[in-house]
Amino acid sequence: MLQFDPVTLPDNTVALRAEVRRFLGGCADRLDAPNSDFSTGHDAEFSAALGRRGWIGMTWPKTYGGGERSFFERYVVTEELLAAGASVGAHWVADRQSGPLLLTWGSEDQRNRYLPAITRGESFFSIGMSEPNAGSDLAAVRTTAKPVDGGWLVNGTKLWTSGAHRNHYMIALVRTAPPSGNRRAGLSQLIIDLQADGVDIRPIKNMAGGEDFNEVVFTDAFVADADLVGEPGNGWAQVTSELGYERSGPERFLSAFRVYVEFVRLVQADPSRVAAAAVGRIAAHLMALRRMSISVAGMLERGKAPNVEAALVKELGNNFEKLLPEIARLAAPFEEPFVGNGAGDRSRFRQTYADTLLLSPSFTLRGGAREILRGVIARGLGLR
Amino acid sequence: MRQVLLDTAARILQDGCTKADLDTAELGEFPGPLWRTFCDQGFHLMALPDSGVELGDAFRVLRVAGRFAVPLPLAEALLANRWLRGPGDGLNVVGRWLGDDAPGGRSAAPRATEAASAGSAQEDAGVFVEVPWGRAAQSVVGVAADGTLWAAAPSGVQQGANLAGEPRDQVGADAVRPLACREPVLALLALSRVALSAGALERVLEFGVGYVQEREQFGRPLAKFQAVQQMLAATAAEVAAANRAADAAIDAIGDERFELEVAAAKARVGEAVGVVAETVHQVHGAMGFTYEHQLHHFTRRLWAWRDEYGNEAYWQARLGRHICSLGAEQVWDFLATRS
Known part of the structure; x- marks a missing residue:
């Protein structure tokens, strides 16, 4: 009914796994994490060190700084990092989904501008999906982007945005057309510079005492046409x-x-x-x-x-x-x-x-x- | 080759495991025609070392058999024939030697050479228990507590059954002889329950998914209720995990980690059984609680099989003790060594 075929990790992952363990052995001082939650440790220096070893964007084309390696190799690196409790939170989202999203739907210009810095562990992304009234019901997003000369003006609020106060960009799901009979229509994805004017980031303390997620308020924040991902209105399929x-x-x-x-x-x-x-x-x-x-x-x-x-x-x-x-x-x-x-x-x-x-x-x-x-x-x- | 084997088995089982067949078998009548069909196709010799069939494929056939709640002691027959080597035409099954020691009060495992030369020197009498279909058996292979194997022809049978109504007889033996075997006997038997259960779990999920699409209440199929969807989604996840665990254990035959993989699979499958049987019965309502419905032939077997040849607690502890012996710093390496 639902088949999970047995897969043997290819031989080239053995040496890679050993290499990751050697690397982790050399930075034991960074590994005394009390948990192995992927989102809690945000360490830009550590991410840059991983980037230097080619362990971010591993499956991406070399043209964009990737390693053209297999998903199995990426799998091995990520599981070794997590099992050791390494601080992978800074680059995690960019590596896992922002980069692959741009590879699938992004423009050539976007790939060239964003991907190499991600693979170097220097550019971090947040997910801009949830809103005050759009949690599990993602199609209910109300943040709007109105076309203006050369781009879009964004207004609205994103909520529970992990790492927004430390990351560089958010890929936000926004309404570029008013709601219609099809709630999933009229949505688009924009790459928003979190340091730009009109972007206000307010950390929210969680019950564990940490400040990881945020409220992000957009007030006439300008996003250039070049930062619209894929086709306008295709946001639901992309997300x-x-x-x-x-x-x-x-x-x-x-x-x-x-x-x-x-x-x-x-x-x-x-x-x-x-x-x-x-x-x-x-x-x-x-x-x-x-x-x-x-x-x-x-x-x-x-x-x-x-x-x-x-x-x-x-x-x-x-x-x-x-x-x-x-x-x-x-x-x-x-x-x-x-x-x-x-x-x-x-x-x-x-x-x-x-x-x-x-x-x-x-x-x-x-x-x-x-x-x-x-x-x-x-x-x-x-x-x- | 493998697919042909599995398809052939499925065809035989499809014909020979109707609800009526399962009911009749539960009354204690050995399903002779079904067994003879299997023998005619050579399935009964499939697990012999020189059968030309991979041992793993014998367990994959058992998984298919689980999908049909096969009313035969297929697992015990395949393994008994494997261990008897020259099995003859009748039904041979594996049971358990009653008592803490091997026959003759010996607890040391006979080595291959010793057993071969010992031959007829062992003429102990005793009792085998939990013998599937002992009443129909030509000979019984008994597993002693130390893992050694002993064979005998039955003399006197006391009938019994497990909670699925599968015959589990007590069989007397006048003269037992040792069988040479260097295999992890208990793990292979446990793997048979893993394989049978994996197949039965899949089928039970299909019953649940099918029933909620047919049955209407409040003017719509049960499948349209979120609460029902949630239950079956969680059930499907358990079935998927159990099947992946079963695959891993079957693939580990001959591997140095075989017994540990069986331990993990028996534990994981057993945990899935509880969840899956509970929820699929719940969505079937009172209909699934009737004898008339076929669901119980599967769920009762699942409940019986999870306890046979070591329940979850037994295998969890065995796996856990091994991991403790490796120590905390090696836990991850142990888990990540095999995919």
């Missing part, structure tokens, strides 16, 4: 084409991975039956998810648009990211009140557990809420 890239990667099941590592450290010396089963249960989930994610990489490599399969990986992966800390919590040897001093491995476990738990509500929201993803899957099953 949905990003989803296979956005939803199936290892960041959709590795956000809680550091909790697992610290949990194993805590119990490895003398695992109880319960602890051993918890370790194995988590591994069984991870092994299946990783293989499904690699299957999707194989579909992308063959030029397919695996939107339903990607939704399945995200559905399973996000649920698992929430389940992992829960399995570990209940199997960790903390059941006795007032026992232990909370030092050492215990303290590491508690820190990474708390950090991940506080981020976990976002796991099943970002990149498409769970309920929306299930709708995509249901459509794939022929139910709607």
Whole structure:
């Protein structure tokens, strides 16, 4: 019914994986992250270092600074970075979807202007989809772009825009024609310079205490014609084409991975039956998810648009990211009140557990809420 | 070649596994015609080392058999014939040797040479339990707690069944003889449950998807209700994960990590079974709770199979202990070594 063909990673990924691990071994001071969430660590210097090694825009044409490498090679690099808890947040969106979007729909001029800097790890992008009244219902966007001499004037508000206060550009979904009977018509994508006049960025503190997402208000912000992506009015098709890239990667099941590592450290010396089963249960989930994610990489490599399969990986992966800390919590040897001093491995476990738990509500929201993803899957099953 | 094999199996099963066939088998009547068709096509010898069929393909046939809730002890017959080598024409099945020790009170595994020379020296009597269709068997291969294999002709059968109504008999044996075997016996048996379950899970999902499109309430098909769509989407995700896990374990036959891959698959598939059976029964309403509907032949087997040859907890702990022995710093490497 829904087939995830077994895919063996090609041999050339073995040396690449070793190379990434060597590189990560050399920057251990940057890796003491309490979580492996792809969005939390924003480190421009680290991104530039990855860019120098050719690990951003790996699959893109060399003309634009890319590496012309396979999706499998990109997969291996990204999973190694995430598993180590590396700070990949700065370039993540540009590498994962803004660049591929411009490669598919962008003009030659746009590719030349934006892609090389992305591959160098110097240019960071935000996703401009959600708005105050357009969350899961993306077609409800109200931000408008009115044609003026040489470009567009943008007015409206984008919300929950991760990294907008630190990134250089946003690719925004805006209305270039008033709403009609077809809600998905009249939408377009614009590349907006986040430092431009008329762009006001207000960070929003999240429940974990971090300031990652923002409210971005546009007041007559000017965008040149040259920064309209694709065709005016084609925005819906363009936005949905990003989803296979956005939803199936290892960041959709590795956000809680550091909790697992610290949990194993805590119990490895003398695992109880319960602890051993918890370790194995988590591994069984991870092994299946990783293989499904690699299957999707194989579909992308063959030029397919695996939107339903990607939704399945995200559905399973996000649920698992929430389940992992829960399995570990209940199997960790903390059941006795007032026992232990909370030092050492215990303290590491508690820190990474708390950090991940506080981020976990976002796991099943970002990149498409769970309920929306299930709708995509249901459509794939022929139910709607 | 593989596809021809699987298609042939599917055709045989399609004809021989109707609801009526499943009902009759549950009454305890061995489905002889279906078994003979399999034998005529050579399927019963498929898992022999020199059969010309990859062992993995035998398990892929089992996955197809799971799609039809096959009312035969196909898995145990294939593996018994593999381990007996010269199996003859009758039904041979694998069961469990009752007791903590191997026959004769020995707990050491007989080595190939030792077993060959020991030959008829072992004449212990005893009991095999959980023997699928022991009542119809010509000989039984019993797995002892230490993983050694012992064969005997049945003498006296006490009938029993698992919660799916599949015969699981207790079989007496007057004279057991050791079988030489260096294979991970328990893991292969567990893999048979993984493969059967993967196929059955897929079929159960299809029942659910089909039913909600036909059944109308409140003036529209159940499929049009978001709550129903959400349930089946989550179910489809579990089925997809279970099948990917099953594939990985089948592909790992002969690999040094085989037992660990089986552990991961048995654990993952078992977890999927709970979710899938629950939700697909729920969308079928009371109709799916009747004996008249075929759904229970599949869900009851899934519930039985997840406990046979080690449940999730057993295999999770086995996999978990291995990972603990590697240590926290090696966890990622263990997970990322194989795709």
